[in-house]
Amino acid sequence: PICDVKLHTTTGYRVQFNSALGPYKGGLRFHPSVSESIIKFLGFEQIFKNALTNLPIGGGKGGCVFDPKGKSESEVRMLCESFMKGLYRHIGPNLDVPAGDIGVGGREIGYMYGEYVRLRGQPDMGVLTGKSTDFGGS
Numbered sequence: 520p521i522c523d524v525k526l527h528t529t530t531g532y533r534v535q536f537n538s539a540l541g542p543y544k545g546g547l548r549f550h551p552s553v554s555e556s557i558i559k560f561l562g563f564e565q566i567f568k569n570a571l572t573n574l575p576i577g578g579g580k581g582g583c584v585f586d587p588k589g590k591s592e593s594e595v596r597m598l599c600e601s602f603m604k605g606l607y608r609h610i611g612p613n614l615d616v617p618a619g620d621i622g623v624g625g626r627e628i629g630y631m632y633g634e635y636v637r638l639r640g641q642p643d644m645g646v647l648t649g650k651s652t653d654f655g656g657s
Contacts, residue, residue, distance in 0.1 A: 529585050530553075531602050531606070532581055532582055532583070533547075533558075533579065533580075533606055533610075533615070533617070534559050534579060534580055534581070535562070535578075535579045536562050536563055536565070536578040536579065537577045538614075540569075540577055541574070541576045542613055542614050542615055542616050543576070543614070543615035544565070544569055544574075544578070544579055544616050544618070545561070545562055545565040545569075545578055545579035545580040545620075546565075546617065546621075547582055547617045547618070547619060547623045547627075547631075548561075548580070548583075548620040548621045549586070549622030549623050550582065550584075550585070550622050551584060551586045553582040557582075558582050559580075562578055562580035565578035565579060565580050576616075579615055581606070581617055582620070583602050586622065587622050588622075595626070595630065596630045599627050600630060600631070603634040603638065604634065604638065606631075607635050607638045610635075611646055612645030612646055616645065616646065616648060618647065618648040619649040623649075625651055628648075628649040631647060632646070
């Protein structure tokens with residue numbers, strides 16, 4: 520076979536808290552300890568962190584039960600693309616702007632952005648923070 524791929528199932532989350540000031544904003548975390556309760560707590564906490572910046576943004580947080588350490592490049596890419604397939608309808612520059620967090624750096628954000636563009640059919644520079652400068656990051 521060209522590619523020896525095994526099917527794995529994992530769980531992903533995105534919570535959105537209080538967009539009264541502006542779009543939801545908070546990181547995405549890939550870690551084996553991710554759970555619904557942890558993501559809810561971190562999303563709630565993000566409301567206060569964002570409010571202290573005096574920026575017009577709400578709170579959000581997301582993640583997936585996945586440890587990118589020791590995984591191949593293609594395994595990480597496939598997970599990022601799969602996660603974005605479930606997330607892309609719920610994010611956007613005026614709705615929810617995820618960023619990286621534990622286990623999610625520029626590489627993972629890049630994979631997710633590529634899948635977002637593929638699914639939406641057009642680029643949107645304001646949808647994820649932490650992109651490389653090639654994709655509208657800073």
